Amino acid sequence: MDAVEKANAERQKRWVKDQKVGEGTYAVVYRGREAATGRKVAIKKIKVGQFKDGLDMSAIREVKYLRELHHQNVIELLDVFSSKTNLNLVLEFLDSDLEMIIKDRSLVFLPADIKSWMAMTFRGLEFCHRNWILHRDLKPNNLLVASDGQLKIADFGLARDFADPGYKMTCQVITRWYRPPELLFGSRYYSSAVDIWSVGTIFAELMLRIPYLPGESDMDQLKTIFRALGTPTEEEWPGHTKLPDYVPMGLFPKTPLRDLFTAASADTLNLLSKCLIYEPRKRITAREALHHSYFTALPYPSHPSKLPKCTTQLAAHALEEVDGNVTMDSTGPGVKAKNGRLKRKLSSPSDDSKTRSIARRLDFTKHTPHS
Amino acid sequence: MAAETVASPPVPPPKQPLYEASTQFRNWRYSPEQLSAIRASLNAAAVAVIRQTFEVEEPGSSSIVSFLTPDEELLLVKLYVTKITQLCGLFRFPEEVEATAITYLKRFYLRNTVMDWHPKNVMLTALFLATKTTNNPISLETYTTHIPKTAPSDVLDLEFLVAQSLGFEFAVWHAHRALWGLCLDIQNLPDCPSDTRELYDAALKHIRTSRLTDAELIYTPAQIALAALSLAAPELAHQWSISKMPPDAPHTSRLSAETLPSIMDAIKSLITSSGHPPNIDSVREVDRRLKLCKNPEKVVGSQAYLAKKAEQEKKAEEKRNKKAVAVEQAIADGDPFGNELAERRPGLVDYDDDDDD
Ligand SMILES: Nc1ncnc2c1ncn2[C@@H]1O[C@H](COP(=O)(O)OP(=O)(O)OP(=O)(O)O)[C@@H](O)[C@H]1O
Numbered sequence: 164m165d166a167v168e169k170a171n172a173e174r175q176k177r178w179v180k181d182q183k184v185g186e187g188t189y190a191v192v193y194r195g196r197e198a199a200t201g202r203k204v205a206i207k208k209i210k211v212g213q214f215k216d217g218l219d220m221s222a223i224r225e226v227k228y229l230r231e232l233h234h235q236n237v238i239e240l241l242d243v244f245s246s247k248t249n250l251n252l253v254l255e256f257l258d259s260d261l262e263m264i265i266k267d268r269s270l271v272f273l274p275a276d277i278k279s280w281m282a283m284t285f286r287g288l289e290f291c292h293r294n295w296i297l298h299r300d301l302k303p304n305n306l307l308v309a310s311d312g313q314l315k316i317a318d319f320g321l322a323r324d325f326a327d328p329g330y331k332m333t334c335q336v337i338t339r340w341y342r343p344p345e346l347l348f349g350s351r352y353y354s355s356a357v358d359i360w361s362v363g364t365i366f367a368e369l370m371l372r373i374p375y376l377p378g379e380s381d382m383d384q385l386k387t388i389f390r391a392l393g394t395p396t397e398e399e400w401p402g403h404t405k406l407p408d409y410v411p412m413g414l415f416p417k418t419p420l421r422d423l424f425t426a427a428s429a430d431t432l433n434l435l436s437k438c439l440i441y442e443p444r445k446r447i448t449a450r451e452a453l454h455h456s457y458f459t460a461l462p463y464p465s466h467p468s469k470l471p472k473c474t475t476q477l478a479a480h481a482l483e484e485v486d487g488n489v490t491m492d493s494t495g496p497g498v499k500a501k502n503g504r505l506k507r508k509l510s511s512p513s514d515d516s517k518t519r520s521i522a523r524r525l526d527f528t529k530h531t532p533h534s
Numbered sequence: 535m536a537a538e539t540v541a542s543p544p545v546p547p548p549k550q551p552l553y554e555a556s557t558q559f560r561n562w563r564y565s566p567e568q569l570s571a572i573r574a575s576l577n578a579a580a581v582a583v584i585r586q587t588f589e590v591e592e593p594g595s596s597s598i599v600s601f602l603t604p605d606e607e608l609l610l611v612k613l614y615v616t617k618i619t620q621l622c623g624l625f626r627f628p629e630e631v632e633a634t635a636i637t638y639l640k641r642f643y644l645r646n647t648v649m650d651w652h653p654k655n656v657m658l659t660a661l662f663l664a665t666k667t668t669n670n671p672i673s674l675e676t677y678t679t680h681i682p683k684t685a686p687s688d689v690l691d692l693e694f695l696v697a698q699s700l701g702f703e704f705a706v707w708h709a710h711r712a713l714w715g716l717c718l719d720i721q722n723l724p725d726c727p728s729d730t731r732e733l734y735d736a737a738l739k740h741i742r743t744s745r746l747t748d749a750e751l752i753y754t755p756a757q758i759a760l761a762a763l764s765l766a767a768p769e770l771a772h773q774w775s776i777s778k779m780p781p782d783a784p785h786t787s788r789l790s791a792e793t794l795p796s797i798m799d800a801i802k803s804l805i806t807s808s809g810h811p812p813n814i815d816s817v818r819e820v821d822r823r824l825k826l827c828k829n830p831e832k833v834v835g836s837q838a839y840l841a842k843k844a845e846q847e848k849k850a851e852e853k854r855n856k857k858a859v860a861v862e863q864a865i866a867d868g869d870p871f872g873n874e875l876a877e878r879r880p881g882l883v884d885y886d887d888d889d890d891d
Pocket of ligand 1: 186188189190191192207254255256258318
């Protein structure tokens, strides 16, 4: 055996693959563990043979960036190995994501909780930007949450470097509702400010508990943005009418954020508005955001371990526990894997999990004396 | 309870040098002695294996083979470094692609030998991979139709091996980028000409030359950039170093004022002494001998290759059979997904794994 093959085989032996927990567009995800320590991991198996251009760009980007980035708020890539024609990424195992948490109606978010999630998001993002990496797909579903409550930025399949200013990039990035106006107008020269806009819309979503700017098409997205924040003037955003895909959208008046976010503090709205400034160059940076008074003012951010946790995830665990004894339907082995976490985005909290979350909520109040 | 968070507002940790956190810094830097040792041991191991294979096919046959030496292997690799440059010119790929592909090729041969894998296809694969990792992808079809006598499979067959040999560490820090930063920085020096473009171009030539050497495997991009600038404009480079490292500064800095001159001299002499394309006749001779001493197990279609394939297939078959028996046994026990079983033999519940895809 070649030295390279041998090294790979050794790596492979370090990890044990257990059951399938999910499926993305280009990968199947398994739960697994480190053989020596039993540490729980996620193994993302990417089939390579199926692409006519070889290793797929998303996989390449994900591996390239995660190999370099090590930060508490960025998902950790523990290892990479190959098996036959598959690429296996060993990632830290994360129980849930912010989308599940936002959608879980049984959870109550305190301002301190939102502040904590925002702090962790900005910390992770500041680290990416400091390393000259744009994420380009921030959304609640890509902010994963560990069992200890730590938030981790994940899914670097669209990420790229931006060290070269004035380098033309594609504007077809970022899921629509989280996409900034400059990209919707077709700007090809953009910066880390695109990620900040996404964080702003996530910030709003955490307060509203529904997507803040849910456009129905790319065109409608601009309208939705302008309806919420007012049509930008030339003074506010110089040159935007010259962008490649600019179209006049009609004049929408500015309504104060306060009208929608009635309960938010002045600091909160100030930071939110700075994330959603039209002119990308004036938008706050991740580094500046971390120094914003929102984060130093009361209430202090909740400790990650005290943040609301998803109940669907608890339900999924329960399912996993009975897995072994219950024969699912009767269609055979494949079914079992599909039941657990695969549908976690769709599943609603069971009655059982509701009682748990109420218990948690009481618990939570007890531990948050500041509020 | 939340006291720890209160005490530590979400301010990022102090800036750690980014380059020093990179995989390049941690995994791909060597001393010249280490490089020779690695190449010698890869070469020796390959020779031993190939000799053995020859002997199995025909006892006594290996004694007449003249295997390549580590230096000869290196010479061949160097030739293919120059081919990357040619192809990048043909495709008009950005500098980033070229520099990255060259790095990949060099790193590949710190894990493999040319007697196992001929650099021609490895080079084509490294370049194709580099277009993707630097975000300048083109379709494989476009790529191979523009290169004579090249089929898509020549590239695809090796892509995984190349990626694996690189440890899937695709990000590369380049000296030409460091040079760009350096040229912005020297504009603050009093003696700097108002237009640094000419200077930059002159220094860039030296950086391109350095790609033909081991420099990037030994020195940091910043060191190579400074050496290149020093070859182009010695006085300015000197002033810049002094401005960055006053002689009375604490010598904790990595690029300390004391060691810097000797590092600069070493890089400069490396660039001037080995920074030229290899002599075509000597490479041709090496390549001719390589045809006779390459590993037959890696030559698609050869007897040894087929034998190895058959052996691998047999092993896989055995594994599948063993697994099937185990699953059958489990079903017979009436508890195919049993907890107990799952705990005792974790592999068994993994019926959905990739053995058969
Ligand atoms: N680190 C992880 N820990 C635990 N489960 C994970 C982890 N990463 C992914 N999963 C699970 O696997 C599923 C698929 O993940 P993947 O990242 O491949 O795709 P996705 O982000 O859901 O979708 P897409 O590929 O379309 O972006 C996720 O929905 C999740 O259930």
